[in-house]
Amino acid sequence: MNEFKPVLALVIPCYNEELCIAATAGRLLEVLQSLIDKNKISEKSYLYFVDDGSFDNTWSLITELHKANSQVKGTKFIKNFGNQKALIAGYESVRDIGCDCAVSIDADLQQDENAIETFVDKFLEGFDIVSGIRNSRDTDTFFKKISAILFYKLMYMLGAKIPMNHSDYRLVSRRALCIMELYPEKYLFLRGFFNDVGLKTAYVNFDVKPRMAGESKFNFVKLMGLALNGITSFSVVPLRIVSILGFIMAVVSFLIGAETLFEKIFFHNTPNGWATNILLLCFFGGIQICCLGVIGEYVGQVYREVKARPRYIKDTELK
Numbered sequence: 001m002n003e004f005k006p007v008l009a010l011v012i013p014c015y016n017e018e019l020c021i022a023a024t025a026g027r028l029l030e031v032l033q034s035l036i037d038k039n040k041i042s043e044k045s046y047l048y049f050v051d052d053g054s055f056d057n058t059w060s061l062i063t064e065l066h067k068a069n070s071q072v073k074g075t076k077f078i079k080n081f082g083n084q085k086a087l088i089a090g091y092e093s094v095r096d097i098g099c100d101c102a103v104s105i106d107a108d109l110q111q112d113e114n115a116i117e118t119f120v121d122k123f124l125e126g127f128d129i130v131s132g133i134r135n136s137r138d139t140d141t142f143f144k145k146i147s148a149i150l151f152y153k154l155m156y157m158l159g160a161k162i163p164m165n166h167s168d169y170r171l172v173s174r175r176a177l178c179i180m181e182l183y184p185e186k187y188l189f190l191r192g193f194f195n196d197v198g199l200k201t202a203y204v205n206f207d208v209k210p211r212m213a214g215e216s217k218f219n220f221v222k223l224m225g226l227a228l229n230g231i232t233s234f235s236v237v238p239l240r241i242v243s244i245l246g247f248i249m250a251v252v253s254f255l256i257g258a259e260t261l262f263e264k265i266f267f268h269n270t271p272n273g274w275a276t277n278i279l280l281l282c283f284f285g286g287i288q289i290c291c292l293g294v295i296g297e298y299v300g301q302v303y304r305e306v307k308a309r310p311r312y313i314k315d316t317e318l319k
């Protein structure tokens with residue numbers, strides 16, 4: 001039997017989930033209790049709801065649950081900030097309240113809550129991050145399936161190697177939460193961050209169920225926003241492509257210019273004014289694209305600096 005019983009916090013972002021909250025809280029409290037009974041986690045473990053600015057009864061239900069059972073905690077946003085911000089707030093809050101590890105899970109319990117036990121087992125084996133990988137995308141709409149595949153392929157090509165069918169269902173250790181504090185960027189893309197941070201990571205497959213009640217809170221605009229944020233916050237490759245393209249275009253322009261000049265001088269077969277036009281066009285076009293590339297490189301540098309990420313994170317040290 002394990003001596004160390006970690007305090008586990010379950011982080012649940014919710015936006016207009018009045019139809020799910022009570023059942024979800026009940027089920028997750030059962031999961032916590034069974035892990036407590038198995039001596040795997042501390043009895044101080046708790047649920048932490050983040051109400052992402054709901055305008056239905058979500059928050060009053062959470063308040064009632066809290067009054068009945070202090071294991072249910074939570075916070076409410078002043079308005080809707082989106083699922084990623086709700087998750088970040090949840091992670092930061094449970095780190096401050098106190099926990100040894102945290103699992104984030106959706107309020108509609110689409111992610112199989114029975115996997116939490118496997119997550120905890122992996123944590124006890126010494127993994128800092130346990131990432132949930134979806135077994136299938138059967139519950140997704142056709143559009144969501146296609147966009148997800150395209151997104152992961154694109155991210156892979158751009159250098160952010162996030163495993164296919166990754167999700168925000170994961171366990172993270174206190175250590176990972178403390179490192180997250182060193183990344184002050186406002187638009188932190190969690191899947192990229194936890195995958196990239198360098199901590200010992202395990203992957204656990206889980207089944208996806210249909211939504212318990214209510215409708216998906218993700219629409220096209222929100223999904224595209226998430227995907228764009230993922231790409232721009234974890235890759236400077238698109239900017240680099242602009243610089244390289246700029247350089248290639250500039251060289252091609254100058255070559256065309258040189259060829260026109262060559263024809264003008266040696267063959268005299270160009271109409272009057274043609275060479276001047278082409279030369280000016282190529283010269284200014286080439287200069288402009290080149291300058292854009294240079295600016296792109298500086299923008300890339302500014303982008304990396306403003307994110308103010310840590311230069312390095314030490315794993316261990318002998319003194």
Ligand code: UDP
Pocket residue numbers: 012013014015016017052080081082083086105106107108110215216217218
């Ligand atoms: N969610 C949120 N803020 C939002 C949109 C969604 O906190 O602006 C929550 C939502 O309540 C749920 C989770 O994020 O707990 C995942 O959302 P949903 O189930 O609607 O997404 P889907 O499963 O369809 O991808």
Ligand code: MG
Pocket residue numbers: 106108110211216
């Ligand atoms: Mg869902």
